[in-house]
Amino acid sequence: QQQVKQSPQSLIVQKGGISIINCAYENTAFDYFPWYQQFPGKGPALLIAIRPDVSEKKEGRFTISFNKSAKQFSLHIMDSQPGDSATYFCAALSGATNKLIFGTGTLLAVQP
């Protein structure tokens, strides 16, 4: 019940295309859902985050869509660029425990 399932494991997108990464969770106690971006050899960095009382959050080319009833959320990268090539992790946090549970990551490659 503590798992966050992330898919796909890897993704190849053409420059200018839309990248979509999906995550699903079971624990309804999760109340904060961040996405992290990690470049090779670096630590993950917070990209964008959402709370379950909001269905969508957009920051530039990055959008989180959240479906509370389905317990699913996704990251959309519009107009994907080669510089977006990285590993993306979704995560979920329970306010009660304050512990982040990470998905398994998606390796995104944007081809020029």
Added chain:
Amino acid sequence: DGGITQSPKYLFRKEGQNVTLSCEQNLNHDAMYWYRQDPGQGLRLIYYSQIVNDFQKGDIAEGYSVSREKKESFPLTVTSAQKNPTAFYLCATQGSGANVLTFGAGSRLTVL
């Protein structure tokens, strides 16, 4: 990155040796975490500490040890009991009341 210093960045160890990875922060964050990253497995929590002189086991604590004698420092020792220690190790911090983690740049340990 961003006030978290992990060292060394690369470390090679012979089987049977203990090694200690350093994590120092100047963010004045209360909580500190150690994660292990392996390809296709995401980020797995090793140990975490929410206050000085206190720490808790994460999901994969066997073969590891930590200490938290100072707020700024949370070293991780990979002992010879860890059967598969080759991995990328990430230290993270979390401010009081904050939802997000801030990660260091990581340390890559290779056992020869």
